[in-house]
Amino acid sequence: MAKVYVGLGTNLGDKEQNLRDAVQKIEEQIGKVISLSAFYVTAPWGFASENSFLNAAACVETELSPLAVLQETQAIERELGRTKKSVDGVYSDRLIDIDLLLYEDLVLSVTSPSGAELNLPHPLMTERDFVMLPLAEIEPELVHPVLGKTMKEISSGMKKRLD
Template structure:
């Protein structure tokens, strides 16, 4: 079993319900959810002229290898209605693998750790809530340190 940190995001439809559905499917199919952050609302990053996102980070224990985990995540996203049209565009659900234990992996389809997490407050704020001392296996800094150094200035606020 491996601990994977996943980022969930939604900015279309009933955003909170999409996160709820994703958590249920992840727990049923990908592994046991060990921790979950609160839900945060954030202005869209990348393509900014769209509705705000709700984001949440989960820590799961999974028996799946990284590539298998990605494949299953893609199935879950499709099942929940995700259609990939525009990079960083609006979506009902987005699930990213942030970390997979201390694995460092670069393939055509998957890079672990997530290559942009240190530049995104909407990722680091919920990650730091549940894993402040987790050390990035490439950068050698904790989640807390990455957040303190993050160049992103977008507001990230607790939802509800």
């Protein structure tokens, strides 16, 4: 069993229910959710929107490969109503976003048969407080496989925005 860490976000509709639905589908399609952070209210990152986000992080035990986890998270997003992905750093409001952050201590860059790129660890995770604060909450001593710092160390300077 591999430990996989995912980031969850939503800024449309019933945000809390969107996150709960995503966690339930992750349990059904990827593996057992062994830890789930609190839900964090955050401002949009990388684009302007009147809608705040609700974010969380989860640790999942899975038998799936990294690419299979990516394919399942994208399938879950579609099942929950997400119709388009962010492309080339252009972000927009979304019903659900599930980012594969870490897969054990794997460092990987690969393109799936469907053309989706998978980069592990997630290349922008350490720049995003809405990723790092929930992740540090559930796994403070987890070490980033490239930076060699714990999630707690990386997130220590970030502003906490809890509802």
